[in-house]
Amino acid sequence: MLRFDHKPIRGQSLQPLDEIAGYRIRPGYYNRNGATQTERGVSFTIHSSGATKCTLLLYKPQAKEPYARIPFPESYHIGNTYSIFVYGLRMEEFEYAYQFDGPYDPKKGLLFNPDNVLLDPYARAVTGQRKWGEKESDEKDFVYHARVVENNFDWGKLTQLEHPFEDLIIYEAHVRGFTKHESSGVEHRGTFQGLREKIPYLVDLGINAVELMPIFEFDEMEGTREVDGERLYNYWGYNTVSFFAPNTAYNSAVEHNHEGDELKSLIYDLKANGIEVILDVVFNHTAEGNENGPCFSFKGIDNNIYYMLTPEGFYYNFSGCGNVMNCNHPVVSQFILECLRYWVTEYRVDGFRFDLASILSRDENGAPMENPPILRQLACDYILGKVKLIAEAWDAGGLYQVGSFPAWSRWAEWNGKYRDDMRQFLKGDSGMAATAITRITGSHDLYDPTLRGKSASVNFLTCHDGFTLYDLYSYNHKHNEKNGWNNTDGDNNGHSWNCGVEGETELAEVDALRRRMIKNAFATLMCSRGAAMFLAGDEFCNTQFGNNNAYCQDNIISWLDWSRMEEYQEIHDFFRYMIAFRKEHAILRKTTKAALCKLPEISIHNGFPWNGGTDYNSKLIGIMYAGRDEKNVRDDVVFYCMNAYWEPLIMQLPELPAGLQWKVCVNTNCEYEDGKDFESETEFYYRKTLKVPPRTVIVLLAETGV
Helix, strand or coil: CCCCCCCCCCCCCCCCCEEECCEEEECCCCCCCEEEECCCEEEEEEECCCCCEEEEEEECCCCCCCCEEEECCHHHEECCEEEEEEECCCHHHCEEEEEEECCEEHHHCEECCCCCCECCCCCCEECCCCCCCCCCCCHHHCCCCEECCCCCCCCCCCCCCCCCHHHCEEEEECHHHHHCCHHHCCCCCCCHHHHHHCHHHHHHHCCCEEEECCCEEECCCCCCEEECCEEECCCCCCCEEEEEEECHHHCCCCCCCCCCHHHHHHHHHHHHCCCEEEEEECCCCCCCCCCCCCCCCHHHHHHHHHECECCCCCECCCCCCCCCECCCCHHHHHHHHHHHHHHHHHCCCCEEEECCHHHHHECCCCCECCCCHHHHHHHHCCCCCCCEEEECCECCCCCECCCCCCCCCCEEEECHHHHHHHHHHHCCCCCCHHHHHHHHCCCCCCCCHHHHCCCCEEEECCCCCCCCHHHHCCCCCCCCHHHCCCCCCCCCCCCCCCCCCCCCCCCHHHHHHHHHHHHHHHHHHHCCCCEEEEECCHHHCCCCCCCCCCCCCCCCCCCCCCCHHHHCHHHHHHHHHHHHHHHHCHHHCCCCCCCCCCCCCEEECCCCCCCCCCCCCCCEEEEEEEEECCCCCCEEEEEEEEECCCCCEEEECCCCCCCEEEEEEEECCCCCCCCCCHHHHCEEECCCEEEECCCEEEEEEEEECC
16 A cells, blocks of 8 residues: 655654653664764664664663663664664763663573663763772662763864874873872872873873773772782773773763763873874773673673674683673674774774784684684774774784784784793893894794785883883792782793892892893883883883782782882983984884995894804894984984893994994993993993993994094
8 A cells, every 4th residue: 555645854853753751752863873962852872683672761860760761662673773862851961771672591692681771882971980999889789871972072183193103102001000109299190180290201201102001981890809908909991891981980070971071181182292092992802701790781782792602602701801702793893893983083092902802803603714804894994094903912712813913914913922032032041142133123024024014013021911121120920919819810921030139129239230131121122123112110110019910909019109210210211312212213113215325224243243143042132223314314323232141242343334433322231321421331442342241232323433
């Protein structure tokens, strides 16, 4: 039968079609996920493939019980999408959540329960954990609600910085731990604003990118417990609750319906000062855990889609955290893509570091894929076209892909082999010299430039996971007793060395050796090809007291102790100098135009000129970089020399073209001072031969002779 009485309405606003629970409603904006405020009301859109019914719950702020329940009419249900527009709602007056009904069959992965209150996966703000370490209701009846957020932050004419990847000097920091200690000297300790107060410090240090440990809304109360009278939390934040919402516990002030403004102000000021922002993102698992964990979002919406499940309906656990997101399911991959686009467009972030990224290369049964759709989709996306994509190229299920992560010439990797190999060489292990040279000069055995380009390796010696740089040379063994697991957690093979005494010591010779080892490590990092990253606080010898897995320590173990700056000012100044030195000499970071003097771009001189050979006992290496400066007006020739042996060794330097001579710029055996003449404290014969002290790095520069 044909109908001729229904005519399209033009020239006026869409009118309500129905009324439920006293609210006038009509179908919402199907293509706008989450909640969208307009002048006339709010549109709510959510998806579920398996649900048979969806109900919108409205709450007064901080209320436990909803004041309205609005079932979605069947006519508002298109495909697997539920969308409703509710007239008269003002975002400051309500919070919202959902309930889904549908089949319940755990063996098939179906967990629909009409009594479960579920958080919108697209929530821009989450209620209930505004204050760190506190929940607004008892654990047993706690549920998450969402708020509508007004995105009207004015970015002005701020543009993306787009630093070349190989120029990056990345500073990894935890927002709370960076300024929580009273020694930080900021007004708003432990917050986005507190970090913002430290921007002048970061500018002075010279870094050009910060990598923030997870700042998406997470549950620090997950697994909270008490050990030796100390309350422990899920401090690091690798247990995401909501992927579109910033962690409100990191705000210094209440931002109801404007959540994210303080974070945006931080990002704006960092970028205005030339510092890119990279977010550490956790798409490998969520805070819902395994079959014994809570059900507050994905589990109750489409458990069998969002998570990898065994044939029995249990959760695969390649993350080591209870569940694994099913990243290569089209629904989940689309969700991840939309999330990253949101953070790039609304927060203007410059890149992402993907925690346990190898999970994103697994198929829906957990098997590794050669060409994972999600990784290719992110690599080729238009919005993400110039952001940095950095993979932690392994997972807790044994998949290790350093050097083989699917890349499409876009993905870079945390170079875990650089960390492990260089730690061994720097502390004097035998058989590591040839490998060290390979790592310093770009790890081309892992990252063939013809296949991966020259922007694949993020070199690092320390990160949040493991020893700090100070602890790396103060402890032979991990000391994680305060974590409450009888020291069974954490890495057992950190390639550390205590320099003769375990832990703190008053022995001057041990302290001097530790300082030298720290300077050796950082000088080497700054003279290595590839982006460089180091852990916040390493520049003033911050310590975790030997704890190499401080994920649960919301205290002085994890907080930066800025008072150590006074004792280790020399180390800080050395870091600042080496950062500036790396910036000044492009040839250390990347290929430049060929040197006018015809020296090769990279050459090896192990003990005497042009000797590229090593053996099991080799401890002395020499690497010469040669090219032109970034203005292409003069040659830039730098010589890096490392003696990892416990006795002095002789290094014969290669001859320089006429008019050039070697000048000592770095000698880690000397106490560093700005402007110091290191050559006068270096045994340097006829500008051709160095007597390199034990466990010392010397860096020389070819300069015009007098």
